[in-house]
Amino acid sequence: MSANAAGLSGVDTANRQRRRIAPPVIRGLLWAAIGFLVFNTLVSQVIDRQPYDPFVTRVSATVGWAAAVIGWLLGVGAWEVIVRPFFGHPVEWDIPNDWRRYFMFSTDHKVVGLQYIFTTTGSFLLAGLAAMMMRMELMNAKLWVFTNPGAYLTTVGIHGTVMMFSVGTVALVGGFANYFIPLMMGSNSSAYPRMSGLSHWLLPAGIATVFLSPLLGQWTTGWRAYAPLSGQDPSGIVFYYLGVFAMTTSSLLVAINLTATIIFNRAPGLTWNRLPMFGWGILAVSLLTIIWVPEIQMTFIISLLNLIVPFSLFEQTGSPLTYMESFWLFGHPEVYIIVVPAFALWQEIIPVMGQKTLFARQWGVLGLVFVMLFSGLVWAHHMFTNMRNSEMLPFSFFTEMISIPTGFSYLVVLGTLWGARLKFSTPTLFVLMSMFNFLIGGITGVLLADPVINLQTHDTFFVLSHFHYTVIGSMVFTWLAAAYYWLPKLSGRMYNETLGKLGAIWVFIAFNSAFGQMFFVGLRGMNRWVAVYPQYLQNMNFSISMFAFLLGLGFLFNFVHITWMWNKGKPVGQNPWNGKTLEWFGTPKPGIATFSPLPHVETGFYDYSENTPPTPSPPKRM
Amino acid sequence: MIDILLFAFFWLIATLLGEWGVHAMEARGLYYSAATSQALDGEKAVAFILTMLVPVIAFVVVMLIYTAIRFRSRKSLQFRDNKVFIGIWVLFSIALNILFFVHPSASALEQMFNNEEARLNRHDLIVNVTARQWEWIFSYPQYGIQTAEDSNGNSTLYLPVNQNVRFVLRSYDPYHTYDPNGAVIHDFWIPAFGLKQDIIPGETRLEYVHTNKITSYDVDPMVRVQCAEVCGPGHPFMEAPVHVVSSSDFMKWVQAQRKLEAS
Amino acid sequence: MQEDSSLRRVDPSRRDPHWSATTFFVVLGLVVLISILSLFLKRPISDATAAMTGTTLNEPVTQIEQYDYGFEPHHITWRAGDQVTISLHNRSTTHWHEMMLGRGYDYTPSAFGPIATQFDTDFWNGIHVTFSGANHVDNLCVNKAIAKFIGPMPNIVTGGNFSPTLQPGGSLNMTFTVPNKPGTWHYGCFVQQYVHYMAGMRGTITILPR
């Protein structure tokens, strides 16, 4: 990518008077609007015209949406970068060397990584705002924020869907891994850069689709879209299926790209034995994604057809349980897609912060890989309340057993911590907090794996709290740890240690106070998906809401702090934490080749004993 | 060595504190309110698992805090392996999980399956529960009661104490049988009874409980039927009060209901 | 890496990639604003436009669509003395819907406080209504209206206000002369414990004096 820099300085100086291109994002929006209008009209007014039909029907919305997404992708740059070259034209796609590069199609994995980081952060804030609205409603036992329970349920569904498919699944993989995996592999590019550029732009399309779903009507199912309810809600659910399709496709493309990058783009000497822990984690979740995402996409496509054709596959005259089984077949691996990168990051950050050799590395790898393999065997623990008795024991068994490989991540980190002179920085603090939170999530998970206990706690706020402990408590906390840890690499600047610690302690206290109480409110009889609940639960819910608002502000504080320091922080050197993985030795700037020449790896990255050289691989010419 | 001893000491303290906390919660009632033997079994399972896990929680938490504070002033000691520690960890986590699977998971489930055996349930009180959007309908075929309602027309559930009850659960709309695809999944849950069961359209599900306490919605709001599976915009309103009464009071109620239905 | 080779040469015939920041932010901001407005204010905006254009009379045949959970249109204007036909059609594939018309509410108590069961004043009291084209009618209660039937007879029930309830896909025409009861009236669907009404199945009728 050195060519890029050279070329761009030319672009900057040479004839400023040339006609400017339209902003690609705006062109994308325009083409999307045209695509939707043309195809929607074609379907609803010409091909499939029915008496009394409104202008936008379920069928026309589906077809129009597909056209809109294609228009959007072409508009942001796929037209120049993918379609025209396919027909033999030269690539005419210049990328200015400024902030504009983040708002157009790019094949630079660092730009794509940052695009994903911005998009996931934005969607986290929006879906978080939805959560704040929900908590506001729940402050009072009666309806008062929403005018009807259906509106509350639609909000719950949007919150859950966006958080799962655009934050949980994407933040660490699409964001940090797109940026750092090629660096850690000692490579200047990801394996399929054009596909990677395309994948990011599917994500905002999916997010917008889900957020705009109420325009088609309310949907009350929540993110699991259980049939037969999904078949009888107003049409908003159509945009749920379509939006999720866009978001999951984005994840699928990322997974394919990163798997190939890890397999094929490793620097010379970077053997499997030396692969960084984050590499193992991302490889594991990418494989999980490649295996299970197509499964859920097919399920959703079938559900969508079930809705728009319509069939009655999952209704009383069909088989409602088939949908549930298909959903959770993916649904459980999904939660490991979310949390495995976090485990890997603990094992990445702690040795650096303690300047200490990673303990029992092979067990850590084993843990990540076995969690991945087991995760396909446990799905029906979400169905103890509706499965046959004979299914309960095996699924209870596998679910309890999965805590063994999960425990290996703790084994590795605790062993590394023992005797380490730990640098008590903000990333360290976030990792330790994240480990505590996942411990709570895991312990309550063991309780839930017991069928008899599950029959009481299922579908209550106990479960809600359990999974928020795993998704917020571990994944989001680790996400913040990673953001602070890599900030010097991303921006060349350091955050403020006091503010960082303040932010960590703030969210930790608020999170545990809010979600800790949710276990108890669940045990006392608070079930999920209720905007209106019996009066005796109001005091506890009020207190939960207060801490939830505090938590929301805490997240905001951390994001503002990081953004601020990104631009205004104290400049630091290349490798402030003295890490050994390769990303610390390359040029961080987007648009410029990271390694020139490529590094040659001679030892593993986690050995801090005296006799090894401080940096594993002074870049060597090959 | 001193570190190990010191750590063990803190671990012990934390474990004791934790066990005390679990014990206190147990005394208060882990489920807050338990009106069936099934709920008591569930509470016992929770108590057992938590009691066994407190040392594990304490180990990890104390370790996180201890290592974060204790070793700050020294040079890191470097090691990459400790066969004994890893061996203990792996074997112990396998053993603990197998233990939990055997008890309480399998043992309590065994108990539940036994309770459901037909020969033990010949004298059950049978309650037909029909879930429609967004209302519960209770009928008592043994007593000829079609829809158990209070004077306002809201559904209510009356049960005698110390009695095996068999709930026969179905999801359909008895008033609109022409509409087979209108039925959705509901979930029959009485929080104080300690278990729930999804009701799948097109299937008949059974749930067995043994009531063991006189109580009612009027004194304890956990004694209510609550739909626990989202079933549309009316989901939050799908609840009905429950009364567990003495058998003589139950018979009185049966008479009153019959009179109400006859009128 | 592939794309960057193209950047090496600066070709004057190629357009400047420094697209306009102003266009970008202004258009994007507008799109976001419109999205937010349409999300949160869909009903208020359409109600307001209906109120502004509300003085235009609806067609003599007022086509009313029922769906899950709403009426289209949800605002109607008639003039007293005109003869109109409500052509009611249930578009839902899963739910039956009714249409009551009136003012004020009747309540019954429930665990969540009083629940409205129907309008207190029934608009249809004493009105001559001709029913025609009954198709998949779940039931029809005429209460104190004076009914005449053309074509198939729907299933007649008694008890409660005037209310036609349609099965999924059902339809029914009701022809009558708008009585001299000027002002604002409400219509709504109260089936299934008032949940349809709460979820938005309601609308208003303005009746202009003669």
Ligand code: HEM
């Ligand atoms: C910012 C703090 C957050 C708060 C205060 C919060 C709060 C809530 C609440 C109140 C509910 C709905 C409860 C109900 O009525 O059923 C909910 C549901 C949910 N949340 Fe969150 N949440 C937060 C963050 C997250 C994150 C980060 C994720 C995932 C990455 C997430 C995933 C979900 C999911 C999957 C559901 C279930 C939705 C459904 O039932 O369909 N949440 N959350």
Ligand SMILES: [Cu+2]
């Ligand atoms: Cu699961």
Ligand SMILES: [Cu+2]
């Ligand atoms: Cu429900």
Ligand SMILES: [Cu+2]
């Ligand atoms: Cu209705």
